[in-house]
Amino acid sequence: MQQADFGDSRSNWKQREEALLASYAMHSCDAQGREHPEPEHPYRGPFQRDRDRILHASAFRRLSGKMQVFTGDMGDYHRTRLTHTHEVASLARTIGRSLRLNEDLIEAMALLHDIGHPPFGHCGEDVLKECLRDSGGFSHNRFALDLVTRIEQRYTDYPGLNLTFEVLSGQRFRSHKQDSESQMLEIQVVDAADSIAYDSHDLDDALKLGLLEWGQLDGLDLVQRAKRTVRLGDVQPSLRRALLVHTLLDLQMGDFLQHSSRLLGGLGQLRSQEVCKAGVSLGMSSRIEQEKRQLEGFLFEHVYRHPRLVEVRQGAAMRLRQLYRLLVGHPERLPTRVRGWVLDWGIERATGAYLAGMTDRFCDEQYLLLVEMGRPCGVDWS
Ligand code: MG
Numbered sequence: 001m002q003q004a005d006f007g008d009s010r011s012n013w014k015q016r017e018e019a020l021l022a023s024y025a026m027h028s029c030d031a032q033g034r035e036h037p038e039p040e041h042p043y044r045g046p047f048q049r050d051r052d053r054i055l056h057a058s059a060f061r062r063l064s065g066k067m068q069v070f071t072g073d074m075g076d077y078h079r080t081r082l083t084h085t086h087e088v089a090s091l092a093r094t095i096g097r098s099l100r101l102n103e104d105l106i107e108a109m110a111l112l113h114d115i116g117h118p119p120f121g122h123c124g125e126d127v128l129k130e131c132l133r134d135s136g137g138f139s140h141n142r143f144a145l146d147l148v149t150r151i152e153q154r155y156t157d158y159p160g161l162n163l164t165f166e167v168l169s170g171q172r173f174r175s176h177k178q179d180s181e182s183q184m185l186e187i188q189v190v191d192a193a194d195s196i197a198y199d200s201h202d203l204d205d206a207l208k209l210g211l212l213e214w215g216q217l218d219g220l221d222l223v224q225r226a227k228r229t230v231r232l233g234d235v236q237p238s239l240r241r242a243l244l245v246h247t248l249l250d251l252q253m254g255d256f257l258q259h260s261s262r263l264l265g266g267l268g269q270l271r272s273q274e275v276c277k278a279g280v281s282l283g284m285s286s287r288i289e290q291e292k293r294q295l296e297g298f299l300f301e302h303v304y305r306h307p308r309l310v311e312v313r314q315g316a317a318m319r320l321r322q323l324y325r326l327l328v329g330h331p332e333r334l335p336t337r338v339r340g341w342v343l344d345w346g347i348e349r350a351t352g353a354y355l356a357g358m359t360d361r362f363c364d365e366q367y368l369l370l371v372e373m374g375r376p377c378g379v380d381w382s
Contacts, residue, residue: 012043013028013043013044013045013048014028014029014045017029017045017102020100021100021101021102022099022100022101022264023267023268023269023270023271024101024185024264024267024270024271024272024274024275024280025100025101025102025185025186025272026101026102026105026166026184026185026186026272027102027271027272028045028046028047028102028104030271030272030273031046031047031164031165031166032164032165032166033164033165034046034162034163034164034165035149035158035162036157036158036162038162045104046164047102047104047105047107047108047164047166047167048104048108050105050108050161050163050164050167051104051107051108051111053154053161053162053163054108054111054112054115054148054161054163054167055111056154057115057147057148057152057154057161058152058382059115059116059147059148059151059152059357060082060085060111060115061082062357062358062359062381063080063081063082063085063114063115063117064080064081064082064359065080065359065360065361065362066080066081066082066117066118066119066120066121066359066360067080067081067119067120067121067360068080068081068083068084068121068198068201068202068205069121069198069202069205069303069304069309070205070209070309071120071312071316071360072360072361073312074209074308074312075208075209077205077208077209078205078208078209079201079205081114081117081121084114084197084198084201085110085111085113085114085115087197087201088110088113088114088190088193088194088197089106089107089110089111089193091193091196091197091249091253092106092107092109092110092189092190092192092193092194093106093107093110094253095189095192095193095253095256095257095260096186096189098257098261099185099189099257099260099261099264101185101186101189102186105166105167105186106186106189106190108163108167109167109170109171109186109187109190110190110193110194112144112148112163112167112170112171113144113170113171113174113190113194114140114144114194115144115147115148116139116140116141116142116143116144116145116146116147116171116356117140118138118140118143118320118355118356118357118358119316119320119355119356119358119359119360119362119363120313120316120317120320120360120363123313123316123317124316124317124320124355124356124363125138125139125140126317127317127320127321127324128320128324128352128355128356130321131321131324131325131328131348131352132348132349132352134348135346135348135349135352136349138352138356139175140356141171141174141175142175143353143356144171145168145171145172145175146353147160147357148160148161148163148168148171149161149163149168151353151357151382153382166184166186169184169187170183170184170186170187170190173187182275182276182277182278182279182280182281183276184272184275184276185264185272185275185280185282188281188282189282192256192282192283192284195292196249196252196253196256197249199248199252199292199295199296199299200245200248200249200252201245202299202303203217203244203245203248203295203299203303204241204244204245206299206302206303206306207241208241211302211303211306211308211309212302212303214240216298216302219298220291220294220295220298221290221291221294222248222251222252222288222291222292222294222295223244223248223295225251225291226244226247226248226251227244229247229250229251230243230247232244232247251288252284252288252292255284255285255288256282256283256284258285259282259283259284259285260282260283263280263282264280264282267280316360316363319363319364319367319371320355320363320367322367322371323355323363323366323367323370323371324351324352324355326370326371327351327354327355327370327378328347328348328351331347331350331351332377333370333376333377333378334350334351334354334377334378335354335377335378335379335380336380337380337382338350338351338353338354338378338380341353341354354378354381357381357382358381359381362379362381366378366379
């Protein structure tokens with residue numbers, strides 16, 4: 001059988017980065033490596049490998065069963081945590097390519113950014129925060145780090161995915177926002193794409209679910225701007241929502257790119273670390289930023305606090321809280337692997353991590369089996 005010959009594949013991805021990336025991008029050759037050193041891969045750069053490791057992690061697949069804003073029993077049109085993640089990755093890569101940043105690094109960080117969300121979104125996070133308030137609290141950003149550095153088991157030599165320092169640094173920054181360090185440009189791009197995606201798509205989903213009426217949007221400056229851009233009134237009703245959503249995306253993406261390109265144009269030959277030290281902050285123009293904040297305030301008031309959502313959240317919070325109380329008082333009912341975490345983390349954090357790893361459906365099922373039917377032991381989700 002003929003031996004695989006990767007020839008100059010290794011130098012190919014290095015040359016490609018040198019040819020395509022701006023000086024201020026995070027170049028793989030400047031990467032700080034991994035906690036457990038590994039030889040270079042014959043045909044993939046370090047950030048490509050990280051992207052693949054995250055994509056193939058079981059925690060990533062479980063995002064398909066975790067709600068973004070609306071639960072699965074409300075319909076099957078709206079976003080899940082997984083589809084949101086792919087949309088963020090797509091927007092972030094578009095920005096990254098336009099600004100000549102490291103697209104592989106951006107994609108890896110985008111796929112990672114929501115991996116630590118517990119079941120039932122921010123409602124689930126609030127319950128775990130309350131349950132763990134005397135044991136260090138809970139944050140989905142920190143749990144993402146626990147997942148990829150300790151909980152995921154894919155290799156024989158070390159726990160976790162052994163991701164590069166750079167990919168982990170995005171999550172670390174989100175977990176410790178009080179740190180004075182500046183962010184890499186690639187991290188800033190992922191955060192901007194996340195915000196652009198959820199504002200536009202939460203509006204889309206809420207309209208589709210009938211939680212919002214079109215007339216309620218009249219006072220929103222960003223929506224009015226979109227209407228002027230594409231003359232929404234002339235479009236047949238069945239296409240109006242789709243047209244509004246991609247116009248909102250286009251307006252925000254275009255503004256972010258224009259504003260950020262001007263900023264980056266003045267950086268000369270600065271390298272990524274020097275840009276961090278200089279505290280460069282990418283963003284939108286102040287006018288669009290203001291209109292975006294108005295849209296966010298509207299969504300908070302009229303969508304996230306909608307009575308239908310409040311009811312769903314209250315039920316989910318009750319089930320999650322009861323499950324926590326039952327398991328923390330009866331560690332023998334935790335799955336074997338989770339009982340092993342108790343030695344390192346204590347019963348409260350171990351139980352919190354078990355619950356945080358569940359999908360919405362799995363959590364409801366465990367509630368039914370353990371709390372209502374008295375099954376002796378919970379099921380491992382991995
Ligand atoms: Mg997100």
